[in-house]
Amino acid sequence: MKTLEIINNWVTQNSSVLDLGCGKGEILLDLISSKDIKAVGVEIDGSNINECVASGINVIEQNIDEGLDNFIDNSFDVVIMSQTIQVLKDPRKALQEITRIGNDCIVTIPNFGHWRTRLSLLLTGKMPITDPLPESWFDTPNIHLCTLEDFELLCSETSIQITQKISFNSSGHSNVFTRAWPNLFGASAIYKISK
Amino acid sequence: MTESVGKVTEQIFKLPSDLLLECGKTLKNIELTYETYGELNSDASNAILICHALSGNHHAAGYYKDENERLGWWDALIGPSKAIDTNKFFVVCPNNIGGCHGSTGPSSVDPETQRYYGPDFPVITVKDWVNSQAQLADHLNIKCWHAAIGGSLGGMQALEWCRLFPDRISKAAVIAAAPKLSAQNIAFNEVARQAIITDPDFQEGKYLDSEKSPKTGLRLARMVGHITYLSDEAMRDKFGRELKEGKLNFGFDVEFEVESYLRHQGDVFSESFDANTYLLMTKLLDYYDPAENYKGDLVKAFETIKAKIMVISFSSDWRFSPERSKEIVNALLAAEKDTTYLEIESSHGHDSFLFAEDRYVSALTAFLGN
Numbered sequence: 410m411k412t413l414e415i416i417n418n419w420v421t422q423n424s425s426v427l428d429l430g431c432g433k434g435e436i437l438l439d440l441i442s443s444k445d446i447k448a449v450g451v452e453i454d455g456s457n458i459n460e461c462v463a464s465g466i467n468v469i470e471q472n473i474d475e476g477l478d479n480f481i482d483n484s485f486d487v488v489i490m491s492q493t494i495q496v497l498k499d500p501r502k503a504l505q506e507i508t509r510i511g512n513d514c515i516v517t518i519p520n521f522g523h524w525r526t527r528l529s530l531l532l533t534g535k536m537p538i539t540d541p542l543p544e545s546w547f548d549t550p551n552i553h554l555c556t557l558e559d560f561e562l563l564c565s566e567t568s569i570q571i572t573q574k575i576s577f578n579s580s581g582h583s584n585v586f587t588r589a590w591p592n593l594f595g596a597s598a599i600y601k602i603s604k
Numbered sequence: 605m606t607e608s609v610g611k612v613t614e615q616i617f618k619l620p621s622d623l624l625l626e627c628g629k630t631l632k633n634i635e636l637t638y639e640t641y642g643e644l645n646s647d648a649s650n651a652i653l654i655c656h657a658l659s660g661n662h663h664a665a666g667y668y669k670d671e672n673e674r675l676g677w678w679d680a681l682i683g684p685s686k687a688i689d690t691n692k693f694f695v696v697c698p699n700n701i702g703g704c705h706g707s708t709g710p711s712s713v714d715p716e717t718q719r720y721y722g723p724d725f726p727v728i729t730v731k732d733w734v735n736s737q738a739q740l741a742d743h744l745n746i747k748c749w750h751a752a753i754g755g756s757l758g759g760m761q762a763l764e765w766c767r768l769f770p771d772r773i774s775k776a777a778v779i780a781a782a783p784k785l786s787a788q789n790i791a792f793n794e795v796a797r798q799a800i801i802t803d804p805d806f807q808e809g810k811y812l813d814s815e816k817s818p819k820t821g822l823r824l825a826r827m828v829g830h831i832t833y834l835s836d837e838a839m840r841d842k843f844g845r846e847l848k849e850g851k852l853n854f855g856f857d858v859e860f861e862v863e864s865y866l867r868h869q870g871d872v873f874s875e876s877f878d879a880n881t882y883l884l885m886t887k888l889l890d891y892y893d894p895a896e897n898y899k900g901d902l903v904k905a906f907e908t909i910k911a912k913i914m915v916i917s918f919s920s921d922w923r924f925s926p927e928r929s930k931e932i933v934n935a936l937l938a939a940e941k942d943t944t945y946l947e948i949e950s951s952h953g954h955d956s957f958l959f960a961e962d963r964y965v966s967a968l969t970a971f972l973g974n
Contacts, residue, residue: 425940449937455949455963462914462944463970469933469945479934 411581413439415599416489416515419573420444424486427451427510429473430493434461441466449485474498477506485510491517492597495551501563508569508604517599520576522556522592540579541596557592564602573601608675609641609683609690612666614706619739623701626729633715636740637706638662638698641682642690644744651746652688652972653737654678654697655754655761658829658885659877661705664697665690680960687960687968688753696744700761701736702728702884710880711812722880723809730757730764730892738769751775751972755957756924757885760892763913763932767894770910777968779916780957782928783902783935784893789923792832793886796825800879809880818879823870825882830869835920835953902935912942914971916964918956919949944971 416436420426422444428437431450434457440446450468452458461468471479474497488511494500495518507514519541520526529537536546542554555563557576564571576587576595586594619634639662644651654664656677665682667673681687682695699707702725710725741749752762752773759781766776782789800806803821811817834842843862858864898904913936917929926947936943948964950956956964 447940449943455946458946459963459967459970462946462967463973467912467942467944469937469943470947471945479930479937481938484938484940 412491412517412577412597412599415575416440416491417443419513419515419601420446420487423447425449425484426487426489427480427485428489428491429477429507430490430496431457431461431466431468433457434464434466434468436489436491437461437466438464473503477503477510480506480510482509483512486512488514489516490514492519494518495553495555497553500553500555501567504563504567504569504602508602512603513572514602515599516602517597518557518560519551519554519597520557520592520595521554522558523579523596524593525579525596527593539596557595557598560598560600564600569602569604571600571602573599575599607684608671608679609666610671612639612641612663612668612676614639614662616706617698617740617743619736620743621739623732623736625726625732627727629726631701631708631726631728631732634701634708634736635706635712636698636701636708636736638696638740639664639666639676640697640744641665641695642693644694644746648744648746649748649750650693651741651744651749652693652695653741653749653752653762653765654682654688654695655733655752655758655765656697656700657754657756657758658889659826659873659882660758661703662697662699662707663705665695678958680958681965681968687965688972689969693750693972696740696746698737698740700733702881702888704878704881709878710809710884711878720810720812722812725880725884727884727887727891729888730761731768733761734764734768737765738772741772747772749773751777753777753779753968754781755779756781756954757889757892760889764894766909766911766913767905768908770908773911775912775914775971777914777916777971778929778932780918780921780924780929780954781915781932782924783895783931785890786928790890792828793890795828796886797883799824799828800883803879806879809883811879819874822877822879822882823867823874826873826877827866827870830866832923833954835922835951837920837951838953838955841951902931903938906935906939906941909936909939909941912944912971914944914946914967916946916948916957916967918952918954919947920951921954921956923954 425447428450437448451471488507497503526537576591576598579596617636622632663676664678665676699705702709704711710721752765754762759778762776763778800821803818805816806818846861894905895902917926933945
C-alpha cells in the first residue's frame, strides 16, 4: 500500500482534515473525492497555492514556521503533515501544535536511518544523497532529518501517542523487511499520532 | 494588454422600495447608477457584483466615447479573457448610495424638497449599501450572485453580502480589506474630514447652493489619503527625491516630484468629487464593524456565511496590511467557513488591488472559474 492509500484508510468519511504543507493539494483532492471530507490546506509556495485554488481546495497561505496559533484546539478531526516536518525550524513545537489542533494526526517522514543512507555515509564519508533525499547538504530544504527511532523518541518525550505506524521501502512498499526492521529497511514511514 | 469591454453606457435603476437605513431613517426615491459588462446567461447563474472602494464609482471597465479616454478603474481586471472574464460572466458595478457619480447622494436633489441633500443626507452604512444592491439584483433577475468582488471598502462590502444574504451569494473575493478600521486608519480619515470641514468654503456642508465649494479642503483630504494608498517603496521607485527643475529653489513651491504628483492628484480629485460624499464615505468606513452586534466576536458575526470566500492581501499594503486580512481569515476558519487566503507580493501598497499582477490574476481567475 502506498502512502496515499494508507492516509485514505486512516481518514473516516465526512471528517474535517487540515493538511499542513499541502503542496498542490493531491492528498486533499483524493480525500475529497473518496471520503467527502471538509478540507483545508496550508501552503507557502505561491504556484502550489494557485493550483489548489484551481482545484477548488480551500488553501491558506501561511508559513508554518511562524506558528499555527490561528488554528484553534481540536478544530480538525485529522491534521496531516506529509514530508514536511523535516523542513521546519522547530519540529518539536510543530508536533505539539498539530496534536493540539487535530484529534488525530498523520505524519510522514523520510528515514535517515535507512540502510542506504547509513551505508552511503559509512563508505563515502559524505552526507548521503539518495532518491528520497536528493539534494546536497548545502541546498537541501531538509534541515531537521531524523531516523524513525529519533522521531519516536521525540513523540515519547512530548507525551504524544503513536497509534499506528507503517514504514516503506524506497519504492513505497511495505514488506517483510520494513515490518521487521523499519528503522533499517524503511526509506520513509507514516505515523498516526495523537495527544 | 488584452482588449477592453469596449464602449459602455451607464444605466439608472430607481429602487421600488424605500430603504430603512441602519441609522433609523428612511431614504426614499433612491436611484442607483450602474454599469454591466457581458451577458447574463439563461439561468442567471453567471452574475458577478463588483463593489467599489471609498472614492470609486460604477465605471469599472471600458470607455464611454472612445478608447483613448481614461478606462474604467478596474479595466486591468475586468474584460474579455481578463481575471473577471466578461466572455463568461455578467458583471454588474453599481455606484454606492451616498456617492457623487450618479447614485443618490449628498449632491443629489431631494425630489421632495427640490433642494440638495447636502449635509442632511443620512449617514449610511455598508449594510445599507448591500440592502440597496439586493433590490438591484432583484431588478436584474439575479437570485444568487456567482460572486461579489471588491477591494478595500469594496472588500468589506463583499463580505457583508455574504453575511446578510447567505443564500444569494456563492463566492466572494475580499481583497486588501480589514474586518474594521484601526485607530490609525480612523485618524487618517479624521485628518481628511478636518481638512474639509475647516475649509471656510465648506459652509457647514451647504456649499452646493453657493458659488464656492471646499476644494482646498477636499484637495488636502485626498493628498493625505493618497499617501496611505501607496507604499514607501512605490513612492521611492516612482519619485525618489527627483527634483522637478533639477535644482533646489530654496522656497516652498513645488520642488520634489512627489509634491507635484500629490498636488496633481488633489487637484483632479477636488474638481470631480463631492466633499459631503467624502465625509460620508470616511465616516461609513470608520463605522464598519461586523462584530459590533456580537460583542466583538468576529467568529459569531461570520456564522451566517455560506459562500466560499477568498481573502487576498498585498505584502506592501500598510493601510490594510496582510495582518488585517488574516484577522478575517482566522475568524472565517474558526467559524468553519470555506476559506482561501493569499498574500500577494506587490510593491504598490494598498493600491495593489488595482493592478493585474500575474499571481493575483491567475488566482482570481481560478477562484471564479471552478
